[in-house]
Amino acid sequence: MIIDQAIDILKTTKGPLPLPTATHTASPTALPTVVPDRPELQFVGDEGKKTLWVVFVLMVIASAAFAALSWRVPVNRRLYHVITTLITIIAALSYFAMATGHGVSVHTITIRHQHDHAPDTFTTIKRQVFWxxxxxxxxxxxxxxLDLSLLAGLNGAHILMAVVADVIMILTGLFAAFGTENTPQKWGWYTIACIAYLVVIWHLAVNGRAQARAKSQKVASFFxxxxxxxxxxxTAYPIIWGIADGSxxxxxxxxxxxxxxxxxxxKPVxxxxxxxxxxxxPETNIDLGGFWAYGLGGEGSVRLVDDDGA
Structure with a gap:
């Protein structure tokens, strides 16, 4: 029935059929595609890896050379040799760990950028920290x-204070490396490390120099x-830290x-x-003797006796 009505309308219509006209209809607006910013990766590259292996080899060679030098002197005069060899051995182990991908963590830093007439934006950086x-x-x-203190002839109190200040300097530097950005935390630890370093300088430059001068002019000059x-x-270490991990x-x-x-x-040099x-x-010799060179011997043995005193 509907078809019959449509046919009747077409028969009675004169002229061309009206064409459909475009109508304005509401369409959804195109929204900008939101792509999350990828974090900036600050990781070690080929040059850094090669450098770690090269220094590892140099530390091993230095350790072997220092050990060979120690064989040329009596055991009771090997204190400097033992200490110096331990320094390069520990450094070699550290560089081997870093070269093989161990002893490293990724520190995530979020930087906030403030804008006057727009919402704040943030930048994420992931940087490797070789702890x-x-x-x-x-x-x-x-x-x-300890090498320098023994060379100068510092007393035990000054050596202890210098060593404790040194350890504080290193540990606070580590805390600063993992510190939170845009807070007093990071640069506060860095400041504490610098103050501790000044304590180390005080004991070496002032007390150490005075003690070395008391030994002889040659020792004072060498020290x-x-x-x-x-x-x-x-002094160059904290500067590098400020340029690298710091900023x-x-x-x-x-x-x-x-x-x-x-x-x-x-270390090696x-x-x-x-x-x-x-x-x-010869003025720098430290003759330890005793236990260092000869051990306990018979003095450390325990004598067992019977109840009757036999």
Whole structure:
């Protein structure tokens, strides 16, 4: 029936049929596609990995060389040799750990960008922190201080204070490396580390120099040179930290290379200079004797007797 009505309308319509006209209908607006920002990855590259392996080999060679030098002197005069060899052995273990991908964590940093007329934006950075390096420094820098303290002739109280300040310096540097961004936490730890370093400098530059001068002019001259060399190198460490882990203006590869140069200077080069000069400077000898050279012997044995005194 509906079809019949439609036919009747067509018969009565004169002229062309009306064409359909476009009508304005509401359509959904196109929304911008929201793509989450990918975090910026600051990881070690090929240059950094190669550097870690090279320094590992150098530390092993230095350890073998220092051990060979120790065989040329009596056991009771090997204290410097033992300490210096332990320094490079620990460093070799640390660099092996870092080169094989151990002793490293990823620290996530979120940076907030404030805008006046728009919502705040955030940038996420993931940076590798080689905490094995801090373990190395916590063990080796006190040994380096012990070498210098014994060379100068510092007393036990000054040695203890210098070593404790040194350990505080390293640990607070580690806390700062994992600190939260845009808070006083990170740079607060860094400030504490710098203050602790000033305590170390005080004991070496002031007390150590005075004690070395009391030994002889040759010892004072040598101590002044090697201690000054060490302090200059150690001062470069917090500067590198501020550029690398602190502000992240230095890549992870650049950080590894910078620390590698400093570690080689502060350990193998320092050790070679110390042991060779010590061999030609009798005033620096420390004759330990006793237990260090000969053990307990018969003095440490326990004598068992019967109840009747036999």
């Amino acid at each position: 094995a390096r801090y373990v190395d420094w916590t063990l080796t820098t006190p040994l380096l201080l 002044g040179s090697i201690a000054g060399f060490t302090l200059v190198i150690w 992240r203006h230095l890549s992870v590869d650049g950080e590894i290379i910078a620390y590698a140069v400093l570690d080689v200077l502060a 320092f050790g070679t200079w110390l042991l060779l000069t010590h061999a030609n400077l």
